[in-house]
Amino acid sequence: MDKIAKFFKYYDPAWFALSYSIKATISILICGFIGYYIGGFFGMVYAASSSMSIFFLSSLEGNIKIKISYFVIYIILGICSVLFVNALFKFHIIFCFFTLIWMIFVGFSNLFNQNLNKILSIVNATGLLSIIASNQPGWNLQDSLGGFVASSIIAATFRLTRFGTYGKFTKRSCMMILDELVQISQNINNDKEFLNLSKQCNEHINDIKNLFANKSSTIKDERLIIHHSRAIFYLYKLEDIYNLLISMQRYFKTIKNPDLLNLINSEIIRNLIELKNIFIDKNSTIKDDALNIARQSDHTIFTASLEVLYSKFHLIKDGGEDKITLEYKKQKSIKEIIKDTTLHNPTIQYSLRLAIGVSIAIIIASFIDVHNGVWIAIGVISMSKDSSYMTKITGIANIKGAIIGIALTSILINLISNNSIFAILCVISIFLAFYLKNFPPIYAMGAFMGAFAMAYSLILGNSMEMVYIRIIDILIGFIVSFGVAFMLFRHTNEIKLSNTYIELLPKFKKLSNSVIEGRFTIEQNEILNSLTWYHNTITQSDRSKELKRYLEIYRNLYDISSLLSNLKVYTQWLNHPSKPNGAKDALISDINIISTRFEMIEKRVDKLPYYFYDNMESRILSQDKKIRFLLLEIAKRQDRIIAYSDLLIR
Numbered sequence: 001m002d003k004i005a006k007f008f009k010y011y012d013p014a015w016f017a018l019s020y021s022i023k024a025t026i027s028i029l030i031c032g033f034i035g036y037y038i039g040g041f042f043g044m045v046y047a048a049s050s051s052m053s054i055f056f057l058s059s060l061e062g063n064i065k066i067k068i069s070y071f072v073i074y075i076i077l078g079i080c081s082v083l084f085v086n087a088l089f090k091f092h093i094i095f096c097f098f099t100l101i102w103m104i105f106v107g108f109s110n111l112f113n114q115n116l117n118k119i120l121s122i123v124n125a126t127g128l129l130s131i132i133a134s135n136q137p138g139w140n141l142q143d144s145l146g147g148f149v150a151s152s153i154i155a156a157t158f159r160l161t162r163f164g165t166y167g168k169f170t171k172r173s174c175m176m177i178l179d180e181l182v183q184i185s186q187n188i189n190n191d192k193e194f195l196n197l198s199k200q201c202n203e204h205i206n207d208i209k210n211l212f213a214n215k216s217s218t219i220k221d222e223r224l225i226i227h228h229s230r231a232i233f234y235l236y237k238l239e240d241i242y243n244l245l246i247s248m249q250r251y252f253k254t255i256k257n258p259d260l261l262n263l264i265n266s267e268i269i270r271n272l273i274e275l276k277n278i279f280i281d282k283n284s285t286i287k288d289d290a291l292n293i294a295r296q297s298d299h300t301i302f303t304a305s306l307e308v309l310y311s312k313f314h315l316i317k318d319g320g321e322d323k324i325t326l327e328y329k330k331q332k333s334i335k336e337i338i339k340d341t342t343l344h345n346p347t348i349q350y351s352l353r354l355a356i357g358v359s360i361a362i363i364i365a366s367f368i369d370v371h372n373g374v375w376i377a378i379g380v381i382s383m384s385k386d387s388s389y390m391t392k393i394t395g396i397a398n399i400k401g402a403i404i405g406i407a408l409t410s411i412l413i414n415l416i417s418n419n420s421i422f423a424i425l426c427v428i429s430i431f432l433a434f435y436l437k438n439f440p441p442i443y444a445m446g447a448f449m450g451a452f453a454m455a456y457s458l459i460l461g462n463s464m465e466m467v468y469i470r471i472i473d474i475l476i477g478f479i480v481s482f483g484v485a486f487m488l489f490r491h492t493n494e495i496k497l498s499n500t501y502i503e504l505l506p507k508f509k510k511l512s513n514s515v516i517e518g519r520f521t522i523e524q525n526e527i528l529n530s531l532t533w534y535h536n537t538i539t540q541s542d543r544s545k546e547l548k549r550y551l552e553i554y555r556n557l558y559d560i561s562s563l564l565s566n567l568k569v570y571t572q573w574l575n576h577p578s579k580p581n582g583a584k585d586a587l588i589s590d591i592n593i594i595s596t597r598f599e600m601i602e603k604r605v606d607k608l609p610y611y612f613y614d615n616m617e618s619r620i621l622s623q624d625k626k627i628r629f630l631l632l633e634i635a636k637r638q639d640r641i642i643a644y645s646d647l648l649i650r
Contacts, residue, residue, distance in 0.1 A: 021434035024055035027158040028430055031151035038150055039143025042133055046144045047151030048455070049129050050078065053122040054155040055434060060115050064160060071156040074119045078152060081126045082145050086134035100359040107351020128377060171279040173208050173231075177201065177238045178276050184245055185269045188252050198246055205239050233611035236596060237316050240589070241272075244309045247585075251302045260297060264290045264306065271313050278317065286313045305585045308621055312589075315619075354381070357484045361477060378452070379477015399478055401445030406471050408446075409453040426454045449474065497550050500534050504557060505602040511561070512595040515568050516588055527561055549644045556637040556644075563637075567630045586621040590631055593619060597638050605645050 028051045035047025054074075060067045088095045106124065110117040126148070133139050180201040187193040245268075252261055267290035277284040291310055294303045361377035379402075409429070416422045433451035436443045507527050514520040531554065538550050571587060593616070603610035616635040620628055 017435050024434045025431040027051050027155050035147030039147040043143045043147030047147040050151045051155035053125045075152045077123045078126045085127050085130040099362045103355035103358050174234050175279050182272045241312050308585050308589045353484045357480050376473050376477040379474040380481045397441035398445045401442040402449045405446035405450035406453045409450045429454050509595050509598040553644050556640050560637050563634050590620050601642050
């Protein structure tokens with residue numbers, strides 16, 4: 001049981017998926033009942049499908065008004081789908097051509113509006129359902145339309161209503177850590193309690209970090225946590241404060257000035273409590289009266305550490321007032337969109353692959369068999385990823401998951417004759433389809449296909465033979481998707497280079513950290529070997545014109561390696577016992593920023609939560625001109641690298 005609990009805790013550490021899945025399942029049940037009341041059986045089918053699509057939708061960007069407007073677009077396009085897909089489907093050749101154009105447009109929409117792309121993607125589900133349902137005896141347009149419209153409004157309302165949101169989790173987490181930092185400060189002279197509280201706080205920080213490290217290749221939902229960029233910014237800054245408090249405890253033991261220490265500690269505690277106001281939508285004020293008194297004392301080393309600590313207070317406060325640039329995606333102009341619309345653009349390539357794959361399935365549906373074609377299309381859509389690389393790494397797992405999910409469902413269909421029990425199991429399967437979607441592909445696809453097979457059996461009746469045919473259809477869809485992915489726009493060189501680049505980033509993070517303490521020479525030798533391999537891979541490529549960006553990345557990484565080496569040599573004097581430690585504390589803070597920036601570049605490429613400073617010059621605490629120059633040169637090259645990283649194929 002412990003292993004099972006750890007497994008679920010690993011992929012759903014804060015039970016986000018559990019609460020979201022319960023909410024989605026309740027919405028589907030309510031919509032299903034209302035749909036049945038409005039339009040009978042087909043009203044219920046359309047209602048459940050619409051609700052399921054809305055909850056499978058990745059989070060929309062923007063405020064509540066913007067989100068409502070996009071859901072209105074979904075309802076309008078969904079109505080058009082219900083009204084016209086059946087009529088268009090009768091004109092086989094025209095419909096196949098229309099499908100190709102439509103799917104290309106859906107893919108291209110991602111270039112200029114990601115929200116629209118998400119909406120158009122779930123409209124596809126309504127279109128596929130209309131092809132199946134409209135070819136069934138007893139299908140009624142009015143009933144289907146009524147169920148779809150009513151359920152879409154209800155499901156969108158559920159989706160926009162927050163019952164314990166991810167944003168609230170972020171606030172609670174930060175306030176919990178701040179409370180623990182307050183307790184650490186209050187017990188800074190009590191060694192035993194200080195150690196216990198420090199250990200507890202460190203564990204909580206690491207637990208929260210795990211929430212931002214789910215690399216599920218099934219979804220890679222960048223909005224898993226609302227305002228995730230700001231959340232991770234706060235988390236890392238609070239961790240900086242934690243580390244500073246740990247390192248500063250020694251001063252409270254060695255300095256023989258209790259009045260000054262009490263004054264400073266009281267102000268630290270007061271400022272930590274003030275920072276909590278950020279997370280309850282109140283103003284916070286940071287005082288530095290005690291810090292100014294410390295500046296006038298003879299304790300220069302202690303004062304330098306305090307300067308670093310107070311700078312973190314102000315950074316968090318500034319972040320709360322939106323004075324810091326976090327993740328922000330600029331709206332592209334029409335000119336930029338047209339410039340990006342080339343066959344070398346990964347979005348364009350993915351759109352064409354998906355459009356061709358779905359069109360093949362629709363041709364089968366039009367000229368051979370409706371149900372076969374639709375299920376092949378489902379297989380194509382579920383397998384298709386942004387690149388041949390992603391298709392490859394998830395492909396086998398998706399195939400296994402689909403076979404397992406439908407096989408288990410087929411057993412249940414044949415064993416259970418009681419409609420009430422089957423309905424309960426159908427609800428459970430829908431819940432699992434939502435809950436497991438952030439788990440590894442084999443589990444996610446198994447749950448999704450199991451739920452789909454159960455829903456399909458409700459439409460056409462319980463038939464073992466039909467389920468076997470559906471398995472074959474899905475596998476054909478997977479094969480079509482594989483074939484199209486690896487025949488069109490395959491990027492073998494780019495994939496190899498991208499992987500080599502990703503492997504370099506953690507090494508540069510280690511090298512940055514070793515400037516202060518660590519085996520710098522060993523780390524640098526390892527990086528130089530990796531850079532040589534990276535450069536050889538670039539120069540041996542047969543598509544050098546398209547890989548110039550990798551050479552630019554290489555040059556900037558090589559420069560950073562040299563700059564870090566110069567920084568290491570120049571700062572050797574900081575470790576000399578006769579030299580003041582104040583400068584070292586400031587440098588440690590600056591190196592942490594440089595190191596964290598490498599981590600954030602890696603997170604951005606992997607489509608994980610990240611933040612990035614907009615102005616490094618105002619963030620550097622070191623006063624030495626040479627150190628500042630070297631740090632700023634490193635930061636400039638990091639900026640260039642992250643700009644080129646946006647073009648990487650993952």
